[in-house]
Amino acid sequence: MSLCELTAHVLHEKLKAREITAVELTESVYARIVEVEPHVKGYLTLTKELALEQANRADTGFQNGDDMPALAGIPIAIKDVICTQGVRTTCASKILETFVPPYDATVMTKLHEQGIVMLGKTNMDEFAMGSSTENSAYQITHNPWDLDAIPGGSSGGSAAVVSADTAICSLGSDTGGSIRQPAALCGVVGMKPTYGRVSRYGLVAFASSLDQIGPFTKDVTDCALILNAICGSDAMDATSVDVHVPDFTQSLINDVKGLKIGIPKEYFTEALDAEIADRVHTAIAVLESVGATVEEISLPHTEYAIATYYIIAPAEASANLARYDGVRYGYRNESPEDLIDMYKRTRSEAFGEEVKRRIMIGTFALSAGYQDAYYRKAQKARTLIKSDFDAAFEKVDVIATPTSPTPAFKIGERTADPLQMYLSDVMTTPASHAGLPGISVPCGFVESGLPVGLQLLGAPFAEEKVLRVAYTFEQNTDHHRQKPPIVTDGGVS
């Protein structure tokens, strides 16, 4: 087995025992990148030279016998929506094609304190708007399990590279499911922490009341390690919450006895793919067999989550994306008639269609005469959705659902119909409205061979319970150990 196929916690032991060096490990990942990246296309930017420097530095620490952090020397990929000092950050948009951030996002500062090796920046839907990564202005990312299928989105690149072993772990961002859904579709672990758990400083803003950074990993243990590194309040983000950050590895307990798991009936409708329903029910039965109590619950406002989301997120986006005006950074139209014309031409030429569509929906929803009927109404619906969860967590510890109603769909299948694409997020947006922590863990495969994800949700700041259930599930199954054909066949025929 190549080093690039291993988990961060296994690699850490090998690095510590000096069985391997971080440079060897980094070379192993780049060798896999050379092999499969032309087919997967998960990266927008590779930073090999920088990565080898960072690996060398980690090796010096290990050689000196220093007490090295858990992620020292671990090769990690970063979604191209997170600002990386000196390394181009495009948000997969033409409007930021040349943008080189003068500062690091707080999560990057924290990862660098750990001594990580940054591999590069991953592809995504432009400004994180999408569910398939097809809205990138640069390239289509392919699902390592089926190269004709999408990897999910918007963090499709970050999910695909972990699945294809072209990264050990990665960071993504989740606004309405953009970590959990691609994790499910690519057969990896992906977690959105509680809103406020992780600083958003340096995360290019899409919908500020929903956006949250989180990890993609090959198992739940690595997920806990990344959470340990990135969580915590930050003076640079007033929405980060100053609560105690536990050592999340303490939640890696293979025991769910005494825990109550709620199964919301609204998630199991005829819209749910029958094979996915079957795999998720099997997964729930596994948890029950090892001691969890399972109880059906109701989250009655679930069906309103998508409509609510497609008002709130575009409204916030329309305000956040007003900053792209061709003045301070990014693309500018070269031959405008005047200032206003420069704004219009710049934005119209450099934003992609989905971004324009959302700016239009959001601007409309906030415009005079419509604000109460749309934006205000959606904020009230958000309260109802959140209240459903508040009531449910009075009774249960964790909620289990499918992560996505379908397995990965084919490239091009849903691009013609935006509404159809929006409905891809039906299982993930409700928890986003309530700011809940949620994880997707691999829970099997449909007959065609595509992976299925189990979503586990917790009350705000109850990541520990979510991790404990996820870890127990993982310890009693082997879905997370399966590798996609692109890895097992050693490339593409």
Next chain:
Amino acid sequence: MATITVEGIRHVANLARLEFNEEETEHFTEQLARILDYIGKLNELETDDVPPTSHIHPHQVFIMGSEAEASHVAKPDVVKPSYPREKVLANAPEAEEGYFGVPRVVDRSH
């Protein structure tokens, strides 16, 4: 909830500082009408007595099932150094004499 017209789309595009040709305008009118029609689903909800949620952690956060209380977000008003001017201007499409450059907005003849 209202339906959206071609005129409405032109108005919203102007507010958003976007411009579309005739074909795009019709395309967006049709698509937004469909999306707004779906969103009209929210009218099924009785929300007169429901307070709006703009943010899930309003000022102070009480964590379910524990005594923990998150602190207020206000911080001391302390002057700190900003980024150096040349760093801030480095990404600008046009910069001159320490300022961002834009097309002329003032008529010099007056």
